[in-house]
Amino acid sequence: MKPSEATVSSINIWGRRIAPLLFGLTGLLAASWAVWLNFSVTAVASNPTQVPTQVQVPIDMEDLLPSYLPFDDRNLISRQVDIYTQIPHRLRVEVLRYTVQKGDAIFGIADKFDLEPETLLWGNYDVLNDDPHLLRPGQELNILPVDGTYYQWQSGDSIEAVAHSFGVEPEQILEWPGNGINLIDPVIEPESWLVVPGGRRALRQWLVPTIARGQAGVGAALGPGGCTGDYSGGAVGTGGFIWPAANHYISGNNYWSGHLAIDIAAGLGTPIWAADSGVIVFAGWSTVGYGYMVMLDHGNGWQTLYGHLSQVNVACGQSVGQGQRIGLAGSTGNSTGPHLHFETRFEGGFVNPWYVLP
Numbered sequence: 116m117k118p119s120e121a122t123v124s125s126i127n128i129w130g131r132r133i134a135p136l137l138f139g140l141t142g143l144l145a146a147s148w149a150v151w152l153n154f155s156v157t158a159v160a161s162n163p164t165q166v167p168t169q170v171q172v173p174i175d176m177e178d179l180l181p182s183y184l185p186f187d188d189r190n191l192i193s194r195q196v197d198i199y200t201q202i203p204h205r206l207r208v209e210v211l212r213y214t215v216q217k218g219d220a221i222f223g224i225a226d227k228f229d230l231e232p233e234t235l236l237w238g239n240y241d242v243l244n245d246d247p248h249l250l251r252p253g254q255e256l257n258i259l260p261v262d263g264t265y266y267q268w269q270s271g272d273s274i275e276a277v278a279h280s281f282g283v284e285p286e287q288i289l290e291w292p293g294n295g296i297n298l299i300d301p302v303i304e305p306e307s308w309l310v311v312p313g314g315r316r317a318l319r320q321w322l323v324p325t326i327a328r329g330q331a332g333v334g335a336a337l338g339p340g341g342c343t344g345d346y347s348g349g350a351v352g353t354g355g356f357i358w359p360a361a362n363h364y365i366s367g368n369n370y371w372s373g374h375l376a377i378d379i380a381a382g383l384g385t386p387i388w389a390a391d392s393g394v395i396v397f398a399g400w401s402t403v404g405y406g407y408m409v410m411l412d413h414g415n416g417w418q419t420l421y422g423h424l425s426q427v428n429v430a431c432g433q434s435v436g437q438g439q440r441i442g443l444a445g446s447t448g449n450s451t452g453p454h455l456h457f458e459t460r461f462e463g464g465f466v467n468p469w470y471v472l473p
Contacts, residue, residue, distance in 0.1 A: 208293035210238075210265070210310065211258040218452035220367035220378065221247040228258050232371050236318060237264040245319040247374050248404040248449035260293060264314035270305040281314030288312075318373050323403050323420060325463045326396040328412040331431065340399020340408060342431030349394035350434035352413030356390040356471045357438060359421060359457055363472075366454045375465040376420070376458040381444035383425060383453040388438050390419050390459075390472075395433045395441075405456060406447025411435070422456035423447050 213224065221243075225232040236245050238257040243249045257265060264281055278285040289296050294309050303309070326334045326342075328349065334341035359379070366380030381387065393413035397420075401408040405422035409429060412418050425445025429435060446453045459468045 207260040208291070209260060210293070210308075211260075213256045213258050215250055215252050215254040215256060215451070217252045219250060219252070220451065221250060222365075222368040222371065222374065222378075224256070224258075230259065231262050232368070233315070233318065233373055234259055234262045234264075236373050237314075237316065239265075245373065246321045246404070246449075247368060248321070250449070250451055252451055259310055261310070261312045263310060263312045264316060266309050266311055266314075268303045268305055268307045268309060272303070274301065274303070277309075277311075281311045281316060283311060283314050287314075320375075321404070322375070323401070323405065323408075323410070323458075325418055325460055326410050326412065327418075328394045328396055328414065331396045334397045334410070337397065338400050338402035338408075340397050340401055340427070342396050342398065344432050346394045346396065346412075346432045349414065349432070350392040350436065352391040352393050352415050352417055353437060354391075354415060354417075356419075356459070356468075356473070357388070358472055359388050359390045359419075360444065360455050361385060367452070370467045370469065376422075376456050377468045379455040379457055381453060381455045383445055385444045386440050387421055387424060387442045387444055387455055389435045389441050390437070390457075391417070392437045393417075393419075393435065395429045395431055395435065398427050398429050398431050398433075401448065404449035406450065407442065407445065408448075409441050411441075416462045418460045420456070420458040420460075422458075423450045423454060425453075 211228075213228075215224075221232045221235050225235050232247070235256065235258075236243055236247065238259045242254055242256065259265060263283075266277060266281070268277075274285045274288060278288055288294065288309055288311055289298060289301055291310055291312055296303060323337060324333060328346040331342040331344055331346055335343055360381045362380040364380055365377055367378030368374040368376070370377050387409075389411060391411075391413050393411040395409065396412045396418075397408060397410035399407065401422075405420075407422075407424040407427050409421045409424065409427055410418060411420075421441065423445055424442040425447060426443040427441070428443070429441045435441060444453055444455050450456075457468055459466045459471055
């Protein structure tokens with residue numbers, strides 16, 4: 116039975132009135148649900164131990180999770196861009212060649228290549244003969260890749276004997292990559308040069324003998340500046356020392372086993388003073404590589420030596436006081452640049468000047 120026209124009209128009127136209310140109510144419920152769901156997820160994120168009991172529904176986590184969580188790619192931790200590539204340090208195995216420049220010293224060259232100064236002497240015996248003062252501009256030096264010695268293989272040598280002579284194990288020579296030795300058949304051709312990592316030998320010392328004031332005559336064998344008299348009297352030192360030059364820092368060689376002195380920075384022609392009171396036992400040119408040289412005996416077991424001077428202002432047997440000018444700085448003898456070679460000795464033995472200078 117069809118509904119009457121009045122009934123249909125009544126339903127349409129109610130539909131038009133109620134439908135908007137239903138839609139509004141549905142939207143309100145949906146919004147409330149979304150707010151509750153977002154709160155639940157946030158609570159779980161901030162407190163992972165609190166697990167909600169509500170049934171979860173499939174949702175888009177990237178849209179709902181807070182922005183500080185790693186799912187949001189807008190706040191990912193980024194690394195700083197570095198346009199420079201860092202190349203790892205690789206061990207050098209080859210022997211380099213270095214040309215000596217004006218002003219160079221064994222100590223400085225060794226420091227430049229991160230080596231001990233003894234390694235420079237051991238690697239260049241044919242050029243320097245264990246004497247750092249024989250360094251000259253234009254010389255070509257072997258620069259070993261590591262601290263140790265350099266050895267030319269001789270006919271009849273054995274790896275065990277060579278290793279023993281330098282205080283190392285045979286494997287240190289055999290396994291050094293730069294030596295190129297076949298470990299299966301270790302045949303080494305005569306005249307081949309080998310790096311001996313960690314190897315050491317005694318250095319030949321080139322020293323000016325200590326000259327005592329009562330035996331000054333021994334200095335005559337060291338050159339024209341040698342004194343010949345007996346100077347038993349004269350000034351006696353205070354027991355303390357002052358710097359013999361205006362500068363108080365090194366220019367060239369420091370104190371080490373191959374150089375039992377310090378090279379003090381001193382410009383050409385600058386004054387050089389007596390480090391303590393004493394008597395002059397050598398004054399003038401030396402033939403032992405120190406050029407113009409002065410030696411003082413302080414009368415208390417101490418002697419001091421001043422080398423490579425450009426001018427000597429004292430004479431044999433003269434008494435001088437502490438701080439008195441004895442000469443001018445220079446670069447005479449075996450020297451590559453102006454400086455003062457300064458030695459301190461006690462009862463004939465060498466003492467590091469750093470131990471006695473203020």
